[in-house]
Amino acid sequence: MSIQNGSEVVFHFSIKLSDGSVADSTKVNGKPAKLTIGDGSLTPGFEACLMGLEAGKEASFTLEPEQAFGQPNPDNIYFVDKDKFGADVPAEEGAIVAFTQPDGTELPGVIRDVVGQSVTVDFNHPLAGQVLTFDVEIIEVNSTATNDVNVKNAAV
Secondary structure (H helix, E strand, O other): OEOOOOOEEEEEEEEEOOOOOEEEEHHHOOOOEEEEOOOOOOOHHHHHHHOOOEOOOEEEEEEOHHHOOOOOOHHHEEEEEHHHOOOOOOOOOOOEEEEEOOOOOEEEEEEEEEEOOEEEEEOOOOOOOOOEEEEEEEEEEEOOHHHHHHHHHHHO
16 A cells, blocks of 8 residues: 555654754664654655655655755744743753743744843754755555545545
8 A cells, every 4th residue: 555645654764964964763763653644743745755655665855945844934033031041941052942832832942042141042943944865664554544434435
């Protein structure tokens, strides 16, 4: 069975930067990723790479920033007063800090600069603006109940 919208997919992946360094990989811990295509777990560009692949297949794709995590957005860079950081979360350049949103979800930001009492926090995805190579190894592809219903309805 090939991957299509709604497929449940188990796969290993590695995301590499243009210099060949690995930014993320499921092979580090030996635990593959599992997701349903179309559930929003992956960007549309990454999902498009998986379409049509079958279990046992390996593939490699190069994605421009617009297909991956987009370009950095200057509106996602904020200046926060250093007093907002507690002793348990020091404001240090390069640190990743989670900020709680009004709805209770957490949004990670990277501290880019600390000057006096001003802390520059970047909420862009860390891989925004990067050309990425997406290496995948498809382990398993299953249809979901929704897929089965759609196929049955189409056959009627």
